[in-house]
Amino acid sequence: MPAGGDAGTLGDSILTRARPLLAARLAGALVAVAVPMVLARVLVPASYGTFKQAFLVSQTLALVLPMGLTQSLYYFVPREPSARDHFVAVTLWSHAALGAFAAALLLAGAPLVHAQFKNPELDATLPWVAAFTGLQLAGAPLDIAWNAAGRVGAAALVRVGTEVARAAAIVVAALAGGTVEAVFAGIAAAMAARLAWTWAALARGHGLRATADALRRQVAYALPFGLAFLLLVPQQQFHQYAVGAAVTSAAFAVYSVGTFQLPFVDILYTPVSELLQIGIAESDGAGRPPRAALPLFHEAVGQLAFAFVPLTGLAVVVAPPLIELLFSPRYLGAVPIFRVAVLLTLMAALPLDGVMRARAQNRYMLALSALKLGITVPLVLGGLRTFGPLGALVGWLTAEAATRALMLARAARLLGTSMRRVLPMAVLGRQVAATAFAMPVSWLALHALDAPGIVRLALGGSAFAAAYLGLSAWRGWLPAAWVSLFRARTPRAAAAPSEP
Numbered sequence: 001m002p003a004g005g006d007a008g009t010l011g012d013s014i015l016t017r018a019r020p021l022l023a024a025r026l027a028g029a030l031v032a033v034a035v036p037m038v039l040a041r042v043l044v045p046a047s048y049g050t051f052k053q054a055f056l057v058s059q060t061l062a063l064v065l066p067m068g069l070t071q072s073l074y075y076f077v078p079r080e081p082s083a084r085d086h087f088v089a090v091t092l093w094s095h096a097a098l099g100a101f102a103a104a105l106l107l108a109g110a111p112l113v114h115a116q117f118k119n120p121e122l123d124a125t126l127p128w129v130a131a132f133t134g135l136q137l138a139g140a141p142l143d144i145a146w147n148a149a150g151r152v153g154a155a156a157l158v159r160v161g162t163e164v165a166r167a168a169a170i171v172v173a174a175l176a177g178g179t180v181e182a183v184f185a186g187i188a189a190a191m192a193a194r195l196a197w198t199w200a201a202l203a204r205g206h207g208l209r210a211t212a213d214a215l216r217r218q219v220a221y222a223l224p225f226g227l228a229f230l231l232l233v234p235q236q237q238f239h240q241y242a243v244g245a246a247v248t249s250a251a252f253a254v255y256s257v258g259t260f261q262l263p264f265v266d267i268l269y270t271p272v273s274e275l276l277q278i279g280i281a282e283s284d285g286a287g288r289p290p291r292a293a294l295p296l297f298h299e300a301v302g303q304l305a306f307a308f309v310p311l312t313g314l315a316v317v318v319a320p321p322l323i324e325l326l327f328s329p330r331y332l333g334a335v336p337i338f339r340v341a342v343l344l345t346l347m348a349a350l351p352l353d354g355v356m357r358a359r360a361q362n363r364y365m366l367a368l369s370a371l372k373l374g375i376t377v378p379l380v381l382g383g384l385r386t387f388g389p390l391g392a393l394v395g396w397l398t399a400e401a402a403t404r405a406l407m408l409a410r411a412a413r414l415l416g417t418s419m420r421r422v423l424p425m426a427v428l429g430r431q432v433a434a435t436a437f438a439m440p441v442s443w444l445a446l447h448a449l450d451a452p453g454i455v456r457l458a459l460g461g462s463a464f465a466a467a468y469l470g471l472s473a474w475r476g477w478l479p480a481a482w483v484s485l486f487r488a489r490t491p492r493a494a495a496a497p498s499e500p
Helices: 005-034 032-044 045-064 071-080 082-106 109-115 120-139 141-148 151-179 180-206 212-245 248-257 264-285 290-326 329-341 352-359 360-386 388-412 423-444 451-474 480-485
Strands: none
Touching: 005 151, 005 212, 032 045, 032 151, 032 360, 045 082, 045 120, 045 180, 045 248, 071 082, 071 141, 071 352, 082 109, 082 120, 082 141, 082 180, 082 480, 109 120, 109 212, 120 180, 120 480, 141 180, 151 180, 151 212, 212 248, 212 329, 212 360, 212 388, 248 329, 264 290, 264 352, 290 329, 290 352, 290 423, 290 451, 329 388, 329 480, 352 388, 360 388, 423 451
16 A cells, blocks of 8 residues: 555544544543532542542552453454454453452552551542442443444443443532542442443353453463553553652642543544554555555544644643633642643654554563653652652653653554654644644633633633634645544445444
8 A cells, every 4th residue: 555545545534433432432521521520619629639549549450450451352353353252251251350359459458558648538438449440440341342343333332321420420429428438439339330231231242251262362462561551550640649649638639630631632542543553453454564554643643633732732721711610719729730731632642552552562562661660750759859749740741752752763663664754744733833823812812801710711712713723724734534524424434444
């Protein structure tokens, strides 16, 4: 395949195939926005800090313990559909065992949790944290199993159903109980429902027969990625653990608000990254040369950057009214941290993990994770000692940027090109220019009126969108795939490559 000949078709295919997942994640994100708005107002800062500490511990286990088994379905199912049921059954049984192990580990590790955070409220609610962590792990495989098998619409329904149920449970429990313990009980109830749905659906659709060969192959593929996650997840969360141990739970609440990741990033990144991985696997399975996947990667980067570059610029401008709207005025002290943390959104424009997984770069990811952790620890601790929580965040972001540069160099080699050509630089330059044009327009609109925060936020956001999209449309910079995403399907779109 020529390096540039099918770029548009492949790119359109990614967004077209991701449409159900994008819609589901958008719905889930809109619902999830209600969670911080309610919790930050119902719970006092110390209790909100407890909630964030508990969620930090829970998500560490939820991300580390699967050891890459769930994600391995994206590698095996498109390549060997005849053995799909065995791979799914292995994942289902493995996650049941991992969920029970996670719950037991949290209960047994209560003294370590106390030593880290020294928070009596967290100690008292740890059994609930163990419960919802175990249930979450045990019920995790459903949407990934369906997505890997090409059931994108069904996977989207699972995703939105889970997000709606979890958000609703948190909000109802917070309003009814008014305590962090009630919130944890609500999350546990939502995760129990997800677990029941997972087992009923996958057992009916794929059976429960797990073979030793499927287990051996999945473990062999996933283990290096799992070992990498044992290093990668602590690295990603190290700045939060470091700050959480150095400040009070109320101060940690402010830091958590500042490092809050906009839920809309995941709407686009995860579906595009997953479908990029599947697309590369399909290309490789068809016997095409490595460079054949380069146009697909270019289109994925272009579509992600079209959203994430302006989103970063907008977030920097409207940070004060946005924080006030989501978390209440008591958390306005988090604005400087938020303006730095949102730079991570720029890095999300590069779906490098999809390339690494699709090309089975297990050992490389393990070595890179060790390197990343090795440079993160001194940068975070040094920044924390010198500049406080903001310094810890800057140290972490520096380590992220350095190691992602190394991943980009590796991706260039895997895609048969050079560092100069691995990214669509002309496209990225246009998006940066449009964002730079829109930011001052947004700032002027934000400060034009002495109005309530929500009005100023609406004015600033509308002015930014008008400037960014207006310039992009005038210069012909609007990506065709984004334009078609919001239109009804055309005969050409309907003729796009079918789902696997």
